[in-house]
Amino acid sequence: MSVPRYWRKQQNRYRLRGTHCETCGRYFFPPRNLCPTCRRDGTIVDYEFKGDGKVRTYSIIRTASEDYDLQTPFVLAVVELEEGTCLTAQVICTPEEVYIGMPVKKAFRRIIADGDAGVIVYGTKFVPA
Amino acid sequence: MREVAVVGIGVTEFGEKWETSFRNLFVEAGAMALEDANMSGDQIDEMFVGNMSAGRFVLQEHIGALIADYAGLVGNHIPATRTEAACASGGLAFRQAYTTVASGLNDIVIAGGVEKMTDVGGSVTTDALAGAADREWEGLVGATFPGLYAMIATDYMHRYGLTREQLAMVSVKNHANGAKNPIAQYRKEITVEDVIRSTRVADPLRLLDCSPVTDGAAAVILCPMEMARQFTDTPIRVLASAQACDTISLHDRRDISTLDATVAAGKRAYAQAGVTPKEIGMVEVHDCFTIAEICAIEDLGFCAKGEAGKLTEDGQTALGGSIPVNTSGGLKSCGHPVGATGIKQVAEIVAQLRGEAGARQVDAEIGMTHNVGGTGATVVCNILGV
Ligand SMILES: [Zn+2]
Numbered sequence: 001m002s003v004p005r006y007w008r009k010q011q012n013r014y015r016l017r018g019t020h021c022e023t024c025g026r027y028f029f030p031p032r033n034l035c036p037t038c039r040r041d042g043t044i045v046d047y048e049f050k051g052d053g054k055v056r057t058y059s060i061i062r063t064a065s066e067d068y069d070l071q072t073p074f075v076l077a078v079v080e081l082e083e084g085t086c087l088t089a090q091v092i093c094t095p096e097e098v099y100i101g102m103p104v105k106k107a108f109r110r111i112i113a114d115g116d117a118g119v120i121v122y123g124t125k126f127v128p129a
Numbered sequence: 130m131r132e133v134a135v136v137g138i139g140v141t142e143f144g145e146k147w148e149t150s151f152r153n154l155f156v157e158a159g160a161m162a163l164e165d166a167n168m169s170g171d172q173i174d175e176m177f178v179g180n181m182s183a184g185r186f187v188l189q190e191h192i193g194a195l196i197a198d199y200a201g202l203v204g205n206h207i208p209a210t211r212t213e214a215a216c217a218s219g220g221l222a223f224r225q226a227y228t229t230v231a232s233g234l235n236d237i238v239i240a241g242g243v244e245k246m247t248d249v250g251g252s253v254t255t256d257a258l259a260g261a262a263d264r265e266w267e268g269l270v271g272a273t274f275p276g277l278y279a280m281i282a283t284d285y286m287h288r289y290g291l292t293r294e295q296l297a298m299v300s301v302k303n304h305a306n307g308a309k310n311p312i313a314q315y316r317k318e319i320t321v322e323d324v325i326r327s328t329r330v331a332d333p334l335r336l337l338d339c340s341p342v343t344d345g346a347a348a349v350i351l352c353p354m355e356m357a358r359q360f361t362d363t364p365i366r367v368l369a370s371a372q373a374c375d376t377i378s379l380h381d382r383r384d385i386s387t388l389d390a391t392v393a394a395g396k397r398a399y400a401q402a403g404v405t406p407k408e409i410g411m412v413e414v415h416d417c418f419t420i421a422e423i424c425a426i427e428d429l430g431f432c433a434k435g436e437a438g439k440l441t442e443d444g445q446t447a448l449g450g451s452i453p454v455n456t457s458g459g460l461k462s463c464g465h466p467v468g469a470t471g472i473k474q475v476a477e478i479v480a481q482l483r484g485e486a487g488a489r490q491v492d493a494e495i496g497m498t499h500n501v502g503g504t505g506a507t508v509v510c511n512i513l514g515v
Contacts (some may be wrong), residue, residue, distance in 0.1 A: 009265070057332075057385050058283055059280045059282075059332055061331050062328075065268075076272055076276050088270055088272050100284070111271070
């Protein structure tokens with residue numbers, strides 16, 4: 001994927017910055033610019049998630065696309081944050097450790113190392129809390 | 130709205146067709162459908178072609194005109210449109226063709242689908258298919274397409290006690306059906322043992338839980354019911370064609386193990402056709418992964434949530450069961466050329482309703498198709514009857 005595309009959402013990926021609808025109280029990560037409930041009546045502001053949550057479901061990825069191939073096997077999960085928002089992320093633990101309901105917290109980590117000359121992409125993963 | 134009938138079907142052999150080009154795959158299916166309808170290309174008023182990712186797989190866009198051109202349909206300069214909703218691209222083509230005929234806009238419309246997936250390497254295929262989900266917030270953190278369905282399977286097994294063996298039985302049953310289908314990519318039976326010992330892809334899913342990478346094309350011809358007998362003695366009625374959408378990402382769903390878009394498209398289709406799930410004699414569901422068939426059976430109302438594993442284990446979804454599922458072999462055994470799948474499903478139900486399904490024949494008067502894009506962000510359900 002292109003460098004600008006990573007860069008554009010860098011702050012969101014690094015700090016788990018999403019958005020919040022002040023009208024209905026919903027939190028969004030990935031960030032949304034339009035609240036699906038309130039639509040044009042919603043007031044959207046930036047919101048940095050605390051980063052505490054639990055594993056809602058998971059898989060151990062054994063075969064990945066090229067960018068992630070060196071990392072296999074890795075734990076992929078849907079994490080439910082305390083604010084009630086769910087996102088897809090990697091959990092840094094062994095395949096044996098992960099379970100549904102496992103408490104996790106956010107961690108700043110490298111997502112992709114794109115070879116010697118390429119960009120290194122950082123973002124948020126989760127670790128056992 | 131006018132009553133609509135399917136009067137011609139054509140499906141190429143599915144598989145790794147290294148000797149056949151993208152365009153020729155479709156030409157073959159289109160020619161078979163025209164032949165089947167005793168029709169000439171000049172009679173076609175409009176065309177829709179489902180295709181997910183020719184841009185990635187064969188570096189070709191502008192598929193509508195290309196296909197019309199090589200199918201010999203540009204003489205009359207008919208409208209030719211490509212439809213795309215990932216693996217539900219073919220389903221969209223069918224629904225567009227249906228609404229075009231039903232509305233009276235055009236009379237004879239071809240709905241096709243084509244995908245040529247084996248010209249690129251495995252990692253390109255994996256990456257292209259990951260585009261069926263949210264590239265930015267699922268793919269970019271390492272989610273593969275099998276990985277997303279695997280997360281559905283983990284949640285489902287945890288909540289409903291589905292066993293690894295029951296999941297494997299979906300694949301075993303679909304291979305048993307595919308072994309009887311002359312166009313299927315894998316015409317061979319497999320065992321539960323084969324599935325649970327195959328290579329791990331994304332736990333708990335293994336290689337034989339996953340539909341393969343396939344080249345293939347399919348086409349069907351629709352016209353108003355009142356014209357249908359000019360072309361065939363066995364027109365098949367389109368009783369319903371319904372579509373629904375949902376969040377692009379799995380993590381935003383109300384319930385990980387329920388495809389709400391399947392529920393919505395199913396309900397719309399039942400209402401349009403004026404039937405209940407009990408009246409459906411057989412169904413082609415979108416088994417891109419074994420867990421997807423389990424969810425589909427329940428979300429379409431053939432049993433309660435949590436019971437599809439038992440239904441499968443009891444043989445009720447096999448040929449001769451109370452609701453035969455995927456008589457074609459499904460995506461798993463027949464193959465999954467993504468853009469063609471939604472049309473192949475319709476062709477299978479039409480062949481069944483005409484009594485032309487050979488060793489796979491089910492005695493039924495109403496059949497259904499269920500075609501999913503991504504992890505359930507788009508679903509198309511069709512109901513057909515004699
Ligand atoms: Zn709101």
